[in-house]
Amino acid sequence: MTASDIQDYHAATGCPLGRAQELLSAMPPDLRERVLLAVKQKSSRKLLIDPIETDSLLAEKVREAADEATRAADLAGHQGRERSHVVWAMQKKILAERYGIAWFSPKDMNPDVIFD
Structure with missing residues (x-):
């Protein structure tokens, strides 16, 4: 982690x-790497999202797992x-067990944010 990483995270999250x-x-380390990638890709969204959610090869599986977890x-x-935490835990489990995909929830990606 560099001083530039810290500055970028500060700028992205406030x-x-x-x-x-x-x-x-x-x-x-794996989460920090994903968070810093999200910081570099950040658009006008207020929260950081796991970059795999917009990856052309993985986004569909992430959405499908989210839909299945929600149902x-x-x-x-x-x-x-606490509902969102239950959904995210199920989604993370589906992606890991079924596809071998490590996905980080909004809470993982935004540790200073309180979600319900």
Whole structure:
């Protein structure tokens, strides 16, 4: 991790430089690599998303897993608070087990953001 990485993360997320360094340092290497790639690809979105979500080879599988996880959460009666975390956990499991794809949820990609 370089000073430039910290500056880029700070610029993309708006978190203070010290906090940016702290967050990046605490991330496992594979997540940090994906987060820094997302920072470089960031558009006008407020949140970082895992770059594989826009990868032409993987995006469809990520969407399919999200749809399947959402349906499973609905069938299991998960509503309201914490629902997104349940969906993301299922989606991550589907992608890993079925396709061998490591996917990082919005919470993984944005550790300083509180989701429901």
